[in-house]
Amino acid sequence: MGNYFAIENLKVNYKTFEGEKQVLDLEHLALDKGETFGLVGESGAGKTVLALTILRLLATPPGVIAGGQIIFDGEDLLGKSQKEMGKIRGRRMSMIFQDPMSTLNPVFTVGEQIIRVIQHNKKVSRKTATQDALTLIERVNLPDAANIMSKYAHELSGGQRQRIIIAMALSCGAEFLIADEPTRNLDVTIQAGILKLIAQLQKELNVTVLFIANNLGLVSVTCDRVGILYQGMIVEIGTVKEVLKTPLHPYTHTLLNAVPRSKQAKIDLSQVGLMGKLTESVAGCRYYGRCLRKVERCRVDAPLLTAVDGTHLVACHRLHEEAV
């Protein structure tokens, strides 16, 4: 695996009235240049916290980065000052947020906002920036770019807004893009267009994408590899085919079974409990409380991500027992 982007032993805690709680505990996660990596989990699993930690946008406090490294192109992002990060964000790394309505400023035209982003990151005249903005808007397949430039966010549809956000994210040549549920709240027909746009731009610009989703169907069509996040830990990771076609972790099974397919197939809810409370330190497997296949060992001993089959890694005691 290349060392283009790697997370090593990252631990993020949140300070609460009940003490510090661990929200992220990533042992190892590496992304190759140009790949699309899907990160899947329930709400509260820590997906967005991870995205914000990578960009160093996590609010501290309450967040505390307790240790670890985030290596991006040979440099540790956690060792950088906010000023240095300011030069990386936008220029080399960028993010598409969930809700395009609250990401865009309602009192400036979208054109103005793109121009400002460009001028903030590049030393160019306003004229050049305007020209760049027009090209960008055309690039995200919005017709009549000049007209769009003069519109305010509320005058655009959800799909158009999200395209503007994508244009902004890629305006200054970012090579690493975090897409945090970019198609949430969009219609299926619009969603298909946005997904294709991201894929197309990724190919053209050779961008690495960290795609956060809570829908496995989305991941299946867009990503190369996928990681399943549960309470801040990756419990299963592998290529999309490996994880979705031959899921091994009980939690992945549960996620896959929760998708309604047809009327005849009743959703099997026996495995669906509520996500356990985050605690200060967990001795055993975090999935213990909800797992149907748990044994005594799972309570006391935390399973580590172990390779099952080449690139397919799973953190589950039961599985390794059976394999032996």
Add this chain to the structure above:
Amino acid sequence: MPEPILKVSDLKKYYPVRGGFFSKPVAWVKAVDGVSFEIQPGENLGLVGESGCGKSTLVTVVLKLEEPTAGKVIFDGHDLFAMHQQELRHLRKDIQIVFQDPFWSLDPRLLIKDIVGEPLKIHTRMGADEMLSKVEELLEMVGLPREGTFKYPHEFSGGQRQRIAIARALALRPKLVVLDEPTSSIDVLSQAQILELLKDLKDKLGLTYILISHDLSVVNYMADKIAVMYLGKIVEYGMAEMVFNQPAHPYTKALLSAVPTIDMQSLDDIATLEGSVPSAINPPQGCRFHPRCCEAKEICGQQEPPLLDLGDGHLAACHLRQMLI
């Protein structure tokens, strides 16, 4: 055939676009333009379409939260639009709604007992103690602990809040419940739980649902019949299995193929529909879908296709289909 619980005939809702001198209406937004359907007691109707197609307007008019422009709605033998305010208020007990976003639909300053108890307070003459025990009973019914009564909405997760909204809707034992995208803002696991809960409650209480959703897998799972709406009109209607397995209208086909599933391999497997929903002020001549339709013929731009039966109660408004018959 029993009497339908809800019969909507030729319902229209136009919004004026005002302008000029004295703010006279200069144009009309035809949000709902001639919609008819029937729901039998105990049947689930799924209402599908892109945003802006008039799904929510249709429901607000059916509930008479807004005045219709034209048309008739018969609910349980009563003509809703001919009723007096007083009578209508009485009838409202029987029709309830669960809104899309449980973060907005619950008052953050009220205790759960007041939120769930509000309909009881309005429509019944229960004493405080009786009401409290009723609320506890309702919470238990939707799978929440009884202790929840003295908590605020922010103490619950998205899925739990949606359960509270369901408890409130069911407090008066309605006959018809409108579910407006009940699971669109919660994750898959909570969604699965909510859907199962809704199914259980339907069997237990003999409810009838109108389910609005843009997630077709949810609609397929829940609905007996499906109505596909496009630009204020129903373009396809029929039994869920038929609409899903043999969609007749090109728009339904496009919607179905746009959903990514885990069985798909790549982005090429999902279809994109060109363009967006046209303005409802000046809908396209002829078939409203023809500018975006990949199968459009000459006739589609000239004549508006009627909603005709293709057999077995499967209705579609498409010239191409009707020519085949």
